[in-house]
Amino acid sequence: xxxxxxxxxxxxxxxxxxxxxxxxxxxxxxxxxxxxxxxxxxxxxxxxxxxxxxxxxxxxxxxxxxxxxxxxxxxxxxxxxxxxxxxxxxxxxxxxxxxxxxxxxxxxxxxxxx
Amino acid sequence: xxxxxxxxxxxxxxxxxxxxxxxxxxxxxxxxxxxxxxxxxxxxxxxxxxxxxxxxxxxxxxxxxxxxxxxxxxxxxxxxxxxxxxxxxxxxxxxxxxxxxxxxxxxxxxxxxxxx
Numbered sequence: 645x646x647x648x649x650x651x652x653x654x655x656x657x658x659x660x661x662x663x664x665x666x667x668x669x670x671x672x673x674x675x676x677x678x679x680x681x682x683x684x685x686x687x688x689x690x691x692x693x694x695x696x697x698x699x700x701x702x703x704x705x706x707x708x709x710x711x712x713x714x715x716x717x718x719x720x721x722x723x724x725x726x727x728x729x730x731x732x733x734x735x736x737x738x739x740x741x742x743x744x745x746x747x748x749x750x751x752x753x754x755x756x757x758x
Numbered sequence: 759x760x761x762x763x764x765x766x767x768x769x770x771x772x773x774x775x776x777x778x779x780x781x782x783x784x785x786x787x788x789x790x791x792x793x794x795x796x797x798x799x800x801x802x803x804x805x806x807x808x809x810x811x812x813x814x815x816x817x818x819x820x821x822x823x824x825x826x827x828x829x830x831x832x833x834x835x836x837x838x839x840x841x842x843x844x845x846x847x848x849x850x851x852x853x854x855x856x857x858x859x860x861x862x863x864x865x866x867x868x869x870x871x872x873x874x
Contacts, residue, residue, distance in 0.1 A: 648801075679864075686867065687864040734802065736801075736802075743790050744809040744852065746807065747804070749802040750801050751801045
């Protein structure tokens, strides 16, 4: 158990819908990262937040947005869902924000878009 | 731009044999390098990381990796494979050494199978 929690574990929805994925970092960690894992794209970095501020962006679609709240939990919002958004979405956390910091991964949320 | 190439999407070895998973990276600055393992239906777990302290890095579960700048490689090895090592392994790179942000790029992964 990494100490990072993600809810829900599974999510099934329809095209065009909007969903919110939630992540709670390890106690004391200030950084939260979001990743998408799919068969065709592999594991892709989406976005990094540190203490409520966005620090880095990866291949995140405009239909996707994220935020980190004062209690440091983070939410990833996915809207106008398409079939291709079906994937495993991971959240990770680390103590600080440096490139060499160890990231601890949650168990993931499996999103299925029908 | 940073990138990672993992050679071999699937590697199969016999129990007790040497495990060698290959990773080559591209980075414009001295990189941070990582190996992560993913067991079925689980998240990723850090095996080891290179942050420039030593070129030979020892990790958990008996794995180690050697940073070779001249070859831009960071191959993962384990002297003797165990059935419990069967998993997906990801090499990753970050070139954010001089930044307060973190952007890790993952390789495509290598699935390791262990034959009894």
